[in-house]
Amino acid sequence: MDKIIRGVLKFNSRMRKDYTADIDRFSQKVVKPLTVFITCMDSRLNPITFVQANPGEVFCIRNPGNMVPHYCEAEAEGISAEGAGLELGCIMNDIGNVVVCGHSDCKAVNSLYAQRNCWHRIQERTMDSPLKSWLSLHGLQTVQKFTKLFSEEDQQRSARGETILGGFKFNFGREEFVCNVDPNNKFNLEDKLSQFHCLQQASNVASYPLLQPYLKKGEVKIHAMWFDVSKGQMHLFSPTNGYFIPIEETSADELAKEITS
Ligand SMILES: [Zn+2]
DSSP states (O other), X not given: OHHHHHHHHHHHHHTHHHHHHHXXXXXXXXXXXXXXXXXXXXXXXXXXXHTTOOTTSEEEXXXXXXXXXXXXXXXXXXXXXXXXXXXXXIITSOOOEEEXXXXXXXXXXXXXXXXXXXXXXXXXXXXXXXXXXXXXXXXXXXXXXXXXXXXXXXXXXXXXXXXXXXXXXXXXXXXXXXXXXXXXXXXXXXXXXXXXHHHHHHHHHTTOGGGHHHHHTTSSEEEEEEEETTTTEEXXXXXXXXXXXXXXXXXXXXXXXXXXX
């Protein structure tokens, strides 16, 4: 804890003044929150910095593996921190965008990948490991769909550098779209699974009945983002193209147009 306490002292001396000035500035005007941002608790991710958000603009929910428990799988139907956070953000604070953000080298997803061939067993809850139970319960759909899309033989071909294309349908609450994970074969299998997993968790947002009228009217939109940790590069999923595209000067306008239309 010593480093944590020293960090607070550093914040006090170098940043507290600017921080409180920002809070003052934003409390004097109506700040419209922009998004509910659901991401992994991995310490390498710093979502507020990545999107350069001001105080009050991003409602952040973090957990192991950027999970959004499906409404039917949340404890006692719908009771989960993530479900409560969606209601607080989208219903009580009129936030019109939900982002689910995955990332490369995700330890939670790597663990799912390691268990991909025994998914029929990973449904079992293990009393001695809340983490395993969490991953099993909420990552099962990801693994089932991924192994259906990529056979073991496909996975070996992909590991040898061959591009494997396979579409899978997802639905973010309006129309269905087809995703082709990593069509340029830039990422290893664990990271392909991570991108696929991110889309699955984003589609789980649409399972919450209280959001469905807002999704149908387009008052709430669901998006998937994915962060490449080693390159420091954020991607946004393009439903039209069916894969994650790096957000750069050359792509930003087109992506913004697509997801706001
Ligand atoms: Zn992670």
